Amino acid sequence: MTPATEKALSWLEQLAERSFVGTESRLRTLFDLLRQINEGTQSDPEQRLADLRQRRNEIDAEIARIQSGDVSLMDDTSIKERFSQFTRMARDLLADFREVEHNFRRLDRAVRERVALWDGTKGALLDEILTQHDLINNSDQGRSFQAFWNFLMSSSRQEELSQQLDHILSLPVIAALHPDPRLRRIHYDWLEAGDHTQRTVAQLSHRLRQFLDDQSRQETRRIMDILHHIEARALAARPYLPDYPPDESLTELESMAATPDLIMERPLYAPPLPTLLSLDPLPDDAAEEADPMALYEQVVVDRLRLTENIQQALAEAPQVSLAALLRRYPLEQGLSELIAYLQLSSERFESLIDEKTSDHVSWDIMSADGSIITRNATLQRVIFVRSA
DSSP, rough: OOHHHHHHHHHHHHHHHSOOOOOHHHHHHHHHHHHHHHHHHHOOHHHHHHHHHHHHHHHHHHHHHHHHTOOOOOOOHHHHHHHHHHHHHHHHHHHHHHHHHHHHHHHHHHHHHHHHHOSOOOOHHHHHHHHHHHHHHHHHHHHHHHHHHHTTHHHHHHHHHHHHHHHHHTTTHHHHHOOOOOGGGGHHHHHHHHHHHHHHHHHHHHHHHHHHHHHHHHHHHHHHHHHHHHHHHHHHHGGGSSSSSOOOSSSOOOOSSSOOOOOOGGGGOOOOOOOOOOOOOOOHHHHHHOGGGGGGOOOOOHHHHHHHHHHHHHHSSSEEEHHHHHHHHHOOHHHHHHHHHHHHHHHHHHHEEEEEEEEEEEEEEOTTTTTTEEEEEEEEEEEEEOOO
């Protein structure tokens, strides 16, 4: 919904007659807000320490009363009043999210209009768009939304909210009010609304990237047209040139770009980390628990053998896929050998990757009890190509 629709629905809800109007909880909320502002702007350390000590004394006094058996509980009126205020503020928060999302959507629409009608340089357009984006992010609304999002993304905060909502909605006085069942997952609605806002910002970034890609393709096409024009002019002038090349150069070109080698760009010397070996003998019980068979169970893939397999296959055909190669030379060491083949495709041989076609590879391994287990892997088609 748009912010205007949200405001209209809120106005309709306010027209309904309320059977209970609470004032005490809102007064406490006002006092808490004033206390937070006062503490957040207090620059005198002594005054802040005095306020913290006073709050600590109040907490200690309350702990002493509870330990003595004096547990003061909130009456039904106070519970209903505070729950009503929580419900209203939770819905207002969703409306605020929609307004923030609407602002980002308006920026995205303005970006699309500017891209469609822009005829200047690419740098000037990016500078204007990024300036508008930074203005929204650095505004009070943008900073407040980012702080709220970081606060709500904490898993401990979400779990705490879920536990408190379950406890409060199970109270008899709250259950008698028949609250909206969606309140039990209101914090997930906040997350969903915030995620909509984040995706709107991601769409703006995608729009900028699409614009840059289109501009790059247009510039590349223009360069190729210029090169083809030069080639055509050269071919047209060839009949008027002598049959032998000139002795001296016709023209000279300076370097097309500077290649500076700045001193500060060179990495500093990084000494290798020393290997510290302990000369203390192992205790007798540790020596007995150590299993020396682990030294002989290491998996070492013979990359030379795999290289010879690829060379033999390419000697018979100009190209071969990895799946066909594995059918000819089945995997003997499982996943480690498959990864070695993939490394060789990028390090030692020329290869192509067909992203639209997938190959299925399988191999057998022996479990601890001696049974044979078949493993499967699905990967994009890798094709080894014979070098020219």
